[in-house]
Amino acid sequence: MSKYHQVFAWPVRVYFQDTDAGGVVYHASYVNFMERARTEWLRTFGYSNAGLMKELGVVFVVRSMKLDYLKPALLDDMLTVTAQVKEIGRSRITLDQKVQRGDELLTEGEVHLVCVNVETFKPVSVPDVLKKQWD
């Protein structure tokens, strides 16, 4: 039994730096929040981004993403940002990510990552040490 279908959740507090003059969280800040949750999710499998780059010569880059903004988050909100594997290919992985305030769903995202060589930025196979934990 793998951690595959599990939803990973990461807490994120909203600071001034994340907001804009509309009085709400700026739309690009959710992209930052999702990167934090993905990175911490990756860490649960024993790998940091720096570690992947140095030890295995690969890095996961965002190939595409889709974001739906349902309700705005506000200054000082305590949010939960999730990451859950949806699909895994040879060099690609699709994650579902949500930003919630308690039970309220604020933003929904689908993020496609590609594992690339850190020098050439060409797609390479997801390292086996990760793949066997995800399959």
Place this chain on the structure above:
Amino acid sequence: MSKYHQVFAWPVRVYFQDTDAGGVVYHASYVNFMERARTEWLRTFGYSNAGLMKELGVVFVVRSMKLDYLKPALLDDMLTVTAQVKEIGRSRITLDQKVQRGDELLTEGEVHLVCVNVETFKPVSVPDVLKKQWD
């Protein structure tokens, strides 16, 4: 004949602040670049965001967006960021946005905006002064 189908283009230079330790532009920075181009595109119709908020009590917020990252932009690159109307509804507007380096297409985006009341964040009709220029 309106400015409807015209492609608006805005130059953006890449600084350290836009890049990350992967040596390329950080994926959320393109979202910032696109906001700049949309704002300058709006300005060609006689309106700033601050003006819309103060004079008409409305603001355009991002309801959803889809981004495809094809090639990475690099430090010191001179980019062209475009905005072009794709579809207009009562309170919604869809824009196609591209980030290019010369003829190379680096990132492609589709951004759905909703015109909302600045107090309630509820959708309202796009102001006529804008709509008649876009139709």
Place this chain on the structure above:
Amino acid sequence: MSKYHQVFAWPVRVYFQDTDAGGVVYHASYVNFMERARTEWLRTFGYSNAGLMKELGVVFVVRSMKLDYLKPALLDDMLTVTAQVKEIGRSRITLDQKVQRGDELLTEGEVHLVCVNVETFKPVSVPDVLKKQWD
């Protein structure tokens, strides 16, 4: 005995969003890290920024700051960001802030805040509920 001289410490993990193409943390990101630590320090006295604005009609703004960059922080580093009261005036407060990686001091900051009216941005007295905890 007050919490006055105590050093408040807040953990901050470094993500790609905080780094630049030089391979290290971007110099403005430390300013963000320090805002997070100050905000959490304020929270220990029972107040959020949103709460101060809504309930008391005031907000703390940065009047000046001085930063010394001694050593660079790196991707995936786990940092400790501190905040410690140095001096308190009628409407001003000076904080010492440090960014450390374990015992290594990476960045040192001195931040002067002013308590201002949220509408006029004019300086006002620090609310008594805070002042009596800080004196």
Place this chain on the structure above:
Amino acid sequence: MSKYHQVFAWPVRVYFQDTDAGGVVYHASYVNFMERARTEWLRTFGYSNAGLMKELGVVFVVRSMKLDYLKPALLDDMLTVTAQVKEIGRSRITLDQKVQRGDELLTEGEVHLVCVNVETFKPVSVPDVLKKQWD
């Protein structure tokens, strides 16, 4: 006669991405604005950051900075950000930087840069091709 004492000025427009829920420009955003002006100032001497790194193996990093926030900049403001050499050493350079809205001085900064080797981050002499233009 060198460009030494000249004030270099660079225009910066304020977008939502630069502001915060206080309704003004976020204090770390001025740090970004100043980096843009410094980079464009460097470009007038024939060098980009990427060029310095690749061709000469050096990069200018911020060693310390001091910022005074006098008046807030607002959404949609058109700002002028300046850079002017104050002092030059073997490997260091001090710049005065200002952020203005027309004649109004909003933020004042003093930025100390060090020229470092791009691999070791150890201080090295400012390249002669730049030094002879600055002296």
